[in-house]
Amino acid sequence: MNIAVDSTKIPAPVFERSPGYWSSVWRRFRRDRVAMAAASVVVGLLLLALLGPWIVPADPYQSSMLNRLKPIGTPGFPLGTDELGRDMLSRLMLGTRLSLFLGITPVLAAFVIGTCLGLLAGYAGGPVNTVIMRTIDVFYAFPSVLLAIALSGALGAGIFNSLLSLTIVFVPPIARVAESVTTQVRNRDFVEAARASGAHAFTIVRVHVLGNVLGPIFVYATSLIAVSMILASGLSFLGLGVKPPEPEWGLMLNTLRTAIYTQPWIAALPGVMIFITSISFNTLSDGLRSAMDVKQ
Amino acid sequence: MSAAPQPPPAAGRTLLEVRGLVKHFPLKGKRIDGSPAVVRAVDGIDFQVREGETLGVVGESGCGKSTAARLLMRLIEPTAGEVVFDGMGVGSRDLPLKAFRRQVQMVFQDSYSSLNPRLTIEDSIAFAPRVHGTPARESVERARDLLARVGLEPRRYAERYPHELSGGQRQRVNIARALALQPRVVILDEATSALDKSVEAQVLNLLLDLKDAFGLTYVFISHDLHVVRYISDRVMVMYLGQVAELGPCESLFHEPRHPYTRALLASMPTMDPDRRTEEAPLAGDPPNPINPPSGCRFHTRCAFAEPVCASRPPTLGSGYGGHPVSCLMHEPGSGHSAARAGA
Numbered sequence: 127m128n129i130a131v132d133s134t135k136i137p138a139p140v141f142e143r144s145p146g147y148w149s150s151v152w153r154r155f156r157r158d159r160v161a162m163a164a165a166s167v168v169v170g171l172l173l174l175a176l177l178g179p180w181i182v183p184a185d186p187y188q189s190s191m192l193n194r195l196k197p198i199g200t201p202g203f204p205l206g207t208d209e210l211g212r213d214m215l216s217r218l219m220l221g222t223r224l225s226l227f228l229g230i231t232p233v234l235a236a237f238v239i240g241t242c243l244g245l246l247a248g249y250a251g252g253p254v255n256t257v258i259m260r261t262i263d264v265f266y267a268f269p270s271v272l273l274a275i276a277l278s279g280a281l282g283a284g285i286f287n288s289l290l291s292l293t294i295v296f297v298p299p300i301a302r303v304a305e306s307v308t309t310q311v312r313n314r315d316f317v318e319a320a321r322a323s324g325a326h327a328f329t330i331v332r333v334h335v336l337g338n339v340l341g342p343i344f345v346y347a348t349s350l351i352a353v354s355m356i357l358a359s360g361l362s363f364l365g366l367g368v369k370p371p372e373p374e375w376g377l378m379l380n381t382l383r384t385a386i387y388t389q390p391w392i393a394a395l396p397g398v399m400i401f402i403t404s405i406s407f408n409t410l411s412d413g414l415r416s417a418m419d420v421k422q
Numbered sequence: 423m424s425a426a427p428q429p430p431p432a433a434g435r436t437l438l439e440v441r442g443l444v445k446h447f448p449l450k451g452k453r454i455d456g457s458p459a460v461v462r463a464v465d466g467i468d469f470q471v472r473e474g475e476t477l478g479v480v481g482e483s484g485c486g487k488s489t490a491a492r493l494l495m496r497l498i499e500p501t502a503g504e505v506v507f508d509g510m511g512v513g514s515r516d517l518p519l520k521a522f523r524r525q526v527q528m529v530f531q532d533s534y535s536s537l538n539p540r541l542t543i544e545d546s547i548a549f550a551p552r553v554h555g556t557p558a559r560e561s562v563e564r565a566r567d568l569l570a571r572v573g574l575e576p577r578r579y580a581e582r583y584p585h586e587l588s589g590g591q592r593q594r595v596n597i598a599r600a601l602a603l604q605p606r607v608v609i610l611d612e613a614t615s616a617l618d619k620s621v622e623a624q625v626l627n628l629l630l631d632l633k634d635a636f637g638l639t640y641v642f643i644s645h646d647l648h649v650v651r652y653i654s655d656r657v658m659v660m661y662l663g664q665v666a667e668l669g670p671c672e673s674l675f676h677e678p679r680h681p682y683t684r685a686l687l688a689s690m691p692t693m694d695p696d697r698r699t700e701e702a703p704l705a706g707d708p709p710n711p712i713n714p715p716s717g718c719r720f721h722t723r724c725a726f727a728e729p730v731c732a733s734r735p736p737t738l739g740s741g742y743g744g745h746p747v748s749c750l751m752h753e754p755g756s757g758h759s760a761a762r763a764g765a
Contacts, residue, residue: 147540147583315536316546319596322495323550323603324523333549337540 151341154417161413167406175222184213186220186373195389206392208378209385214392218399221373224285225403228367228374229355232289236296237347243297244304245339249312249331259305265298274357278366288367292354303346307339341418348411352404359400375400437639438471438494438526438607443503445489449712462711463489465663466503468738471607476633476640478654478671480647480686482708486663487643491611494641495528507607524554527600531612533592537584537599544569544580547599554603561602568598571635572628590621594628601636609641614649626653647690651675659683662711662719665738669745679747681724718750730757 155161174181184202190211198206205214247258265273277291311317312335320330359376361367368374370381375396382393446460464486471477481487492498494505496512496519507525510517527550530536537546547565552558566576572594584592593613600608610629614622626649633640644650650657650671657674659667659682667680678684688703704723709715715722721731731750734757741752741761750756 315530315532316538318497319528319530319536319599320549321497322523322528323553324520325549325553329553333541334538338538 147337151414151417155413158413158417160409161417164406164409164413167402168410171222171226171403171406174219175226178220178223182213182216182219184216186212186216187371188212195385195392197389198391205395206389208382208392214395217373217378218375218395221375221378221396221399224368224372224374225355225359225376225400228285228288228292228358228362229351229403229407232292232358233296233347233350233354235289235293236300236350237343239293240297240300241304241340241343243301244306244343245308245331245335247301248305248308249327249335251309251312255305258301262298262301265294270295270353271357271360274361275364275366278361283366283369285368288358288361291361292357295357296350296354299350300343300347304339304343307342308335311335311338342415345411345415345418348414349408351407355400355404355407359396434472434475436470437473437508438641439506440467440469440494441504441506443467443490443493443505444501445486445493445498446501459712462663462714464493464500465711465714467660467663467665469658469665469668471639471641472656473606473639474637475655476642476653478650478657479641479643479660480645480650480657481660481666483645484708484711485660486711487645487660488611489663490660491528491609491641491643494609495526496522497528520554524603525605526607526609527603527605528609528611529593529596529600529613531615533589533596533616534584536596537592539584542581542583543587543595544576546584547595547602550599550602564602565598568601569595571601571632572598574598588621590617590625593617593625597625597628597632601632604636605638607639607641609643611643612645613642615644615646622649629653647686659686662708662714664719665748666720667745667747667749668738669747673745677744679744679752680720680749681726681751682720685723718748720749726751726758726760728758 155165183204190207193200193203193207193211195209196203196207196211198204200206203213203215205218208214208217243258243262247255268276274288274291274295277294278288281287281291317330317334320334325333355375358367359374359379362374362376363380365380368377370377378396379393379400382389382396386393443464444466445464446462449459449461452458467486467490469477479487479490489498493500496505505512507517507522512522513519537543541549544562544565547568548558548561551561551564556564566580569576569580574591574594579587579591584595587595593616596613597608613629614625617625629640630653632638640653642650642653654671656669657671658665659674659680661682667674667678667683669679674683675687678687682704685703706723709719709722715732717730717732717734718724718727718736721727724731728750734750736748736750736753736756738746738748739753740746741754750758751760753761755761
């Protein structure tokens with residue numbers, strides 16, 4: 127074996143710009159097949175939600191007494207019909223819209239509010255921390271499902287009120303995660319060095335803290351989307367969320383429950399959609415976490 | 423802005439003065455006599471830092487070195503005492519905190535934790551000038567200049583992230599970051615302690631070069647006596663939150679006056695086989711700073727302790743001449759048998 131190395135073949139070192147944090151996260155995420163599959167399902171669902179009204183094969187509101195509870199595979203109704211003879215496929219497709227909206231919006235709102243509260247509590251520390259975190263602990267005294275139902279019931283039925291009550295349910299856990307990561311970052315020497323440079327607390331949080339805490343909080347919030355969808359479905363199921371005839375998976379599950387003995391597969395379809403969506407979001411969040419979890 | 427021309431630095435002018443600095447960290451609960459329990463991390467220290475010198479600060483772990491550094495930077499509020507910079511009280515109307523921090527900067531021990539992992543190193547260095555109103559482009563230019571000054575080729579390193587650098591390179595970045603505000607004093611808190619010996623030597627020489635180039639004054643905190651001896655002009659020995667001895671480097675290393683300093687020096691590893699010692703010169707750990715010993719704090723471990731040492735706290739003074747020391751043996755009329763009666 128020739129072990130002599132031809133020095134002319136050694137490439138000169140290239141000093142390229144090193145990849146930023148987020149691009150290296152994306153590189154690791156791309157290699158994770160399961161997470162990529164979950165991400166493509168999520169993207170598909172988002173597209174469906176976006177384009178729903180224009181791509182449904184039939185009118186999702188058109189009922190027909192003659193075509194009630196047709197089984198899966200009936201010509202013209204690939205996924206059968208519901209208890210009022212409406213096309214299940216079209217209703218499930220259009221239902222993506224409301225279900226995702228109800229799943230994502232409260233988490234997004236709670237993400238913004240909870241991050242602000244957690245940053246404030248974690249960075250200020252002391253009495254400010256005590257006041258914020260103990261107030262948040264009060265919400266932990268109630269199971270989240272009960273809290274959502276109680277709040278929705280008190281505020282009255284309707285989409286906006288169920289969004290509001292779900293947001294209130296999700297602020298405490300997000301704030302708690304935000305507070306704990308902020309406290310960790312706050313004690314690192316680079317924050318101390320930034321203070322020593324005379325920077326205002328707001329500048330330090332914006333430049334040095336935010337970039338280091340948003341990742342973990344975001345991952346946690348992604349995992350809450352599935353919970354939020356299920357809670358929102360539950361609220362609709364109880365008649366506290368979406369009103370008929372709007373297609374929404376939880377509400378469809380509710381109205382189809384009378385058909386569970388005659389057409390169990392049809393009655394299960396909205397549940398299958400909820401299952402697929404929530405498991406996709408959870409897997410996505412897991413993948414994000416492991417892609418972000420590097421020693422740096 | 424037309425500032426008055428800077429007067430040439432008078433050699434040995436006092437730049438930074440610490441008067442009666444105290445930091446007690448409160449603990450939960452109370453002591454048995456009902457007084458609040460506190461950790462006496464720094465318990466009344468006075469010293470001066472002269473312009474252009476390197477003041478070494480040595481002592482065992484937990485003696486208050488790092489607390490003293492953080493008090494100097496005002497990263498924590500002192501319980502009592504004041505820091506005077508260039509004749510102006512820090513935090514007073516003459517010298518607001520932000521203006522003071524422009525003049526005094528700090529390098530931390532942990533090179534990794536002291537750099538933001540999400541920022542490129544040039545952004546980390548440029549942060550402080552940006553805070554003080556330097557335009558973005560100028561700040562980045564300054565950062566790149568400083569990277570070159572600390573021996574890191576800017577074209578190669580400026581846009582890297584901290585985790586891509588070695589410990590020594592990161593510490594060079596930290597030094598550049600501290601210099602970005604063009605300070606007059608740099609506090610180096612165990613800045614080279616975590617580095618390999620060979621890298622440490624390089625960084626120490628870099629520090630000496632930078633000191634000459636920028637006319638800096640250093641407060642160099644370390645537990646490594648060899649390093650302190652190499653870099654310092656004067657040395658301050660701390661024990662349990664107080665100053666034990668303070669003097670010019672050579673006289674302190676050749677004629678240590680405080681028994682603690684002597685024990686510290688005896689603990690230095692030596693290359694001379696005849697002078698090797700099997701016995702540890704200092705036994706045990708330092709006493710608990712929550713409940714420090716009465717009188718002289720060192721009397722529990724001191725070979726020369728006499729009953730008077732347990733009751734009478736020594737004061738830092740020159741006694742019989744020489745550099746200041748805080749020991750009853752060097753205090754005229756203290757009652758210690760080694761001290762001459764009345765002076």
